[in-house]
Amino acid sequence: xxxxxxxxxxxxxxxxxxxxxxxxxxxxxxxxxxxxxxxxxxxxxxxxxxxxxxxxxxxxxxxxxxxxxxxxxxxxxxxxxxxxxxxxxxxxxxxxxxxxxxxxxxxxxxxxxxxxxxxxxxxxxxxxxxxxxxxxxxxxxxxxxxxxxxxxxxxxxxxxxxxxxxxxxxxxxxxx
Amino acid sequence: xxxxxxxxxxxxxxxxxxxxxxxxxxxxxxxxxxxxxxxxxxxxxxxxxxxxxxxxxxxxxxxxxxxxxxxxxxxxxxxxxxxxxxxxxxxxxxxxxxxxxxxxxxxxxxxxxxxxxxxxxxxxxxxxxxxxxxxxxxxxxxxxxxxxxxxxxxxxxxxxxxxxxxxx
Numbered sequence: 001x002x003x004x005x006x007x008x009x010x011x012x013x014x015x016x017x018x019x020x021x022x023x024x025x026x027x028x029x030x031x032x033x034x035x036x037x038x039x040x041x042x043x044x045x046x047x048x049x050x051x052x053x054x055x056x057x058x059x060x061x062x063x064x065x066x067x068x069x070x071x072x073x074x075x076x077x078x079x080x081x082x083x084x085x086x087x088x089x090x091x092x093x094x095x096x097x098x099x100x101x102x103x104x105x106x107x108x109x110x111x112x113x114x115x116x117x118x119x120x121x122x123x124x125x126x127x128x129x130x131x132x133x134x135x136x137x138x139x140x141x142x143x144x145x146x147x148x149x150x151x152x153x154x155x156x157x158x159x160x161x162x163x164x165x166x167x168x169x170x171x172x173x174x175x176x
Numbered sequence: 177x178x179x180x181x182x183x184x185x186x187x188x189x190x191x192x193x194x195x196x197x198x199x200x201x202x203x204x205x206x207x208x209x210x211x212x213x214x215x216x217x218x219x220x221x222x223x224x225x226x227x228x229x230x231x232x233x234x235x236x237x238x239x240x241x242x243x244x245x246x247x248x249x250x251x252x253x254x255x256x257x258x259x260x261x262x263x264x265x266x267x268x269x270x271x272x273x274x275x276x277x278x279x280x281x282x283x284x285x286x287x288x289x290x291x292x293x294x295x296x297x298x299x300x301x302x303x304x305x306x307x308x309x310x311x312x313x314x315x316x317x318x319x320x321x322x323x324x325x326x327x328x329x330x331x332x333x334x335x336x337x338x339x340x341x342x343x344x
Contacts, residue, residue: 025255036251043247050240051269052180052286055198091178091288092269103248103265107256124255 003172004108004124006139007033010156011118013041017159021172025108025124040122044099044112051097053088102132111136135175142167177291179339180270183238184306184326187280189246191238192320193327197339245274245284263295275299281306297343305334 004024008017015037020027028036090097103110104127113121113136121143123136146164147153153161184193245262252262264273266289275283275298283298283306309331310316316325 026257028254032254036254039247039251043244046240046244047265047267047272050237050244051267090269091180095268098268100265101267103252104263105252105256105260106263107252107260 001129002126002176003129003135004126006124006168007037007122008143008159009037009041009120009122012156013038014156016157019165019168021169024126040112041120044114044120046099048097048099051090054091055088056086113140115140135172138171139168142171177344178288179343180286180288182286182301182335182339183241183282183284185238185242185245185282185284186320188319189242190321191235191242192323194234194238195332195335196234241272241284241286242282245272245282249274249276264293273298275302277302294343297338300342301335301338305331305338309334 002022002024004022005020006017007015010016015034018033098114100112102112107127108124109127109129109132111123111125111132113123115121121136121139123132123139125132125135142164146167147159147161150161150163153159179197181194181196183191183195186192248265249262252260261276262274264271266272269289271287271289271291273285273287273294275295277283281302283302285294285298287294306326309328310320310326313325313328316328320326
């Protein structure tokens with residue numbers, strides 16, 4: 001049950017924050033962390049685009065046109081669906097596809113939380129750890145309180161807020 | 177659980193086998209799409225290209241998937257050490273399972289998010305199907321450029337059975 005480290009990536013894929021809380025992962029150089037942040041940013045976008053697309057039940061020409069399915073977006077107007085009409089849906093319809101949310105390896109679990117503005121929080125934890133969303137929510141709260149409300153913080157720039165560091169480590173230590 | 181697709185990549189980063197299972201649309205009973213389509217054995221399949229992706233082909237999908245698992249595998253090794261293995265990732269729409277053999281053949285499977293860990297299943301596919309029907313096949317070449325040797329009847333048939341019977 002341990003939180004190894006936290007990485008914050010800005011919306012352009014740049015590393016703005018990296019901190020280790022407990023040993024368990026190998027240490028990388030600053031350059032490697034920058035590469036990792038950029039790579040993850042790209043992979044995150046790709047994982048969203050390779051979401052399997054399931055074909056929608058397009059009403060066949062033989063069937064009567066009255067049996068139109070509710071989720072098909074008017075493909076029954078013509079017998080041959082035009083390429084522009086929606087012919088597929090996501091496995092989990094109704095919600096937009098996100099990119100990678102959690103990733104597991106033998107040694108660690110990576111949880112990614114993307115805010116509405118595109119900032120990504122990457123939390124590296126033990127693979128057996130539970131309730132990561134609670135920790136993530138608290139980290140986001142601390143980020144909002146101590147980074148975003150810091151009048152000297154410049155957006156999209158590296159986070160250098162001592163109070164954020166202090167509160168973060170203090171809260172995580174109190175949890176463990 | 178639902179299996180969406182399955183890919184094998186060889187050590188030269190080439191996709192040597194890919195197969196997609198298109199779930200049958202719920203409103204049409206007994207239509208032709210209940211049969212899975214296999215791009216590796218029949219490259220000239222019309223319907224899946226029309227029904228599935230319009231802009232991007234499945235060929236490009238395989239390349240994107242390889243790039244993704246390759247990057248994540250390297251990331252796992254960098255952070256967790258050389259003996260760490262990337263196992264799986266999940267988005268809010270699907271889940272990707274990954275298994276790599278000691279010879280760097282990579283097995284990738286995309287399933288729905290409710291499915292349990294498929295690492296053992298992928299290992300089973302490797303041991304019981306790939307090794308038995310591809311590696312031990314005397315007529316099969318050692319390398320499989322373009323899927324030669326992998327797309328044999330026995331392998332495809334048994335993979336089909338494994339996915340439909342064991343995994344569902």
